[in-house]
Amino acid sequence: MAEQNTMIRLSGIKKRFRQKGGELEVLHGIDVEIAKGEIFGIIGLSGAGKSTLVRCINLLERPTAGKVYLDGVELTALPERELRQQRRSMGMIFQQFHLLMQRTALENVCFPMEISGVPKAKAKERAIELLELVGLADRTDSYPAQLSGGQKQRVAIARALATEPKVLLCDEATSALDPNTTAGVLALLKDINERLGITIVVITHEMSVIQEICNRVAIIDGGKIAEMGSVEEIFRTPKTKIGQELVYHEGSNREAYVGKLPHCYRVVFKGGISNEPILGRMMIDCNGVVNILSGNTRHIEEQVYGQMILQFPEEKELREKMIGYLIEKGVVVEEVEYV
């Protein structure tokens, strides 16, 4: 990736925390490049270090080692005052919103502008515009306590956008919201990305969030990047164990078959072929049946994907014939771990 297209570059990021009885290293050298204008996802299970990693981007946590670049500027080398200046070009939203409870929605959105010295009248004007953008034009004078979770997150988004940032960092921004509200907030983030060209970094533990809005994703596990690539790639063929865990988990009762049933395979259908009765034809042509354990469809970057977990027959010859049939039709087939 050419330097001028890179918005955020993390190189060799390590983070150690001092603890009782020694040090704990939570990030073991992370290298990531995030392009201008993309929505980049960082996914991992809780405790994987993803929240620490996003805090290292705006240096709320100072990495123990490594460098952070924002649009070519090395943040880790800046003195405090200049770092504060740079932070104004990075907005951040949080799982628990973190709004000022004693200020109205409008005053919350004005807050970052107050800090950076924008004249009051101008700040107010822009804050009203931003609240309109996030669909809260009628709640300007409400206090956070009077707003729902989704509305609070919208205020937080408006506030994060107030200083016209180049980057928006989202730390589990939808994890405290119900599915409908989550969809609304994600749609808003996508809209902001498209309309304003802001680079967005999404931290989450939910694959569905990544699939919904991200272009690329890094899977973080045990303080390291396990896998990184386009969301489509990772969804179709997750290479690592953690990747498979995250992808399969989505919408399937994984516990019911992983390690319990033999000959289980995950099949992924892409786009148009989801509409063809490939599976039915296979069963007729190969003269055998499969057991469907779970199945769903996903939209990833405007493409439809179907994924299914199938149990194939015991008989090896028949099984291989069926799998061969599917692969020939362009379906991704992958065996699910059986212990």
Add this chain to the structure above:
Amino acid sequence: MFKEGMLALVGAGFWETIYMTLVSTFFAYLIGLPLGLILVVTDKDGIRPMALVHQVLGVLINIIRSVPFLILLVAIMPFTKAVVGTVIGAKATIVGLLVAAAPFVARMVESSLKEVEKGVIEAAQSMGASPLQIMLKVLLPEAKPSLLVGSAIAITTILGYSAMAGFVGGGGLGAIAINYGYYRGQTDIMYIMVILLVIIVQVFQEAGMRISRHSDKRL
């Protein structure tokens, strides 16, 4: 039961008590509020951790707070004399009160400010707020309802101290209760003073709670 002039005496004592309480509360906050801020800011998970400053200040506050008020009042008499030129009366009591109350206020302020969610401070930091901006625009305004409750408690505590100061030549209702009620055995006067003090405490406490509740936007 009242002799001529008693009413005037009580009236003067009442205003003296109010005056001593409010003036010393004001000065106690003038000193205690910044100290409380420093305690929170320099704490190890504060926005500017400074272990030495935090510890020295903490110990200093604890020392003053552990001296019983009457003893403190007597112990600092040379200082009181140097500041206001006398060791008796309302003015002298104010000096003693604020020395005793400022560390107490600092602790009250500290606990109020610590109630502010850490995440909100983090959010402000992520926007590029300086430590001073966080203090003035986040910590203090967000803790306002709690600070107001604290100030009601501080005022009533200081009022109680001011009555105690009557024993060592302080003014106000406490002095009247001691001089007339205790030394002269006029118990009825003592009870009247006690009732008056109770009423004042009730009024300040209730007013403080109401203002706090009214100002809190979380409800």
